[in-house]
Amino acid sequence: MSKVIVALVGIVFFSACNNGPEYVDSADSRSYASMGLDYHDIESVVEKSVDSLLSSGYVQNIKQPKVLVISDIINDTMQNVDVEQLSRKITRNMRNSGKFKLSLAISGTGTSSDKMIDSVRKQTRGNEEFDQYSVIEKGQLKGAQLSLSGKIWQKNVKVNGKQRTDYFFLLTLVDLATGEVVWDDEANIIKVGSNKSVSW
Template identity: 60%
Template structure:
């Protein structure tokens, strides 16, 4: 058997092995059966939902006139002070999506802290003002970006405690909404997610 045929046979075996590895798709509800002591999709979803409900039921929101334009919101720093490696934007974008759907907020992508991201195309498109290859009538004029009125910031904290042969892990999701003009806090909330497992469980 020549070398070319051997390689083809080897690749075919790898392909068939991969196909029979037992990997399958899970419905998001069914995936709760396979949770760990660390943070997962359901924890982020729960923390986001609870924080949004707290915000939308707050006195600040109830006092916002529906006749006024939506408040412009920027995502500021959200510190991940846990042993989990995840992007905090997973949390903030779920929250700001529901905030926008309420009709009382709109999100700016012109500026953000560590808890969000900016759209690089905003600045890149404005660099076209210096490039004669672009029709200058189609380039964005100066002074059109809208500055944020509110800032969403937060911190996620993890605390591990041994309880006999078990390990308890507390996660604190702390979020704050600040009026940028005055610096005053208009809303803040804390969501706690508590898990317990074997001391052998690893929470990172």
């Protein structure tokens, strides 16, 4: 009897282990898609938007790298979208083109400015504990020339007994000297699922 109990316990134990978490390759994870925004959606938006930007006439005519700052990126969806992750993915690809340089001296809500840029100046200038010849001099920060802003929103509708969710990603690049929009783009993600599916 005791052997039977031990065997049953072993079966239950190993069954529980087999139901544990597992790694999923990002390339194969589409089968786990939901009505919400996921990794593939963000990657798709970044690719479409950056391709549109880099192929624009404005960017094609840039001769020297422009200093870029990230302004506000508004998330007007029911999703917990990490707007900083989105903005940094986009600006990383922009920098890799050799046309842009990203400054974190100042920023809007789309990313976090690097507080140490300001702190290192305040804490070391005139402080006798620091070699003043190695302290950063005034006037070294580069002024921003361009600003990247954006907005994400969604619309939910029911179609033929199913739920359809449309996501819209609007990105805008502005010349800070003139206030002119030099590029903008709208990328869309459309998902359809059962009425039992939720997008929040």
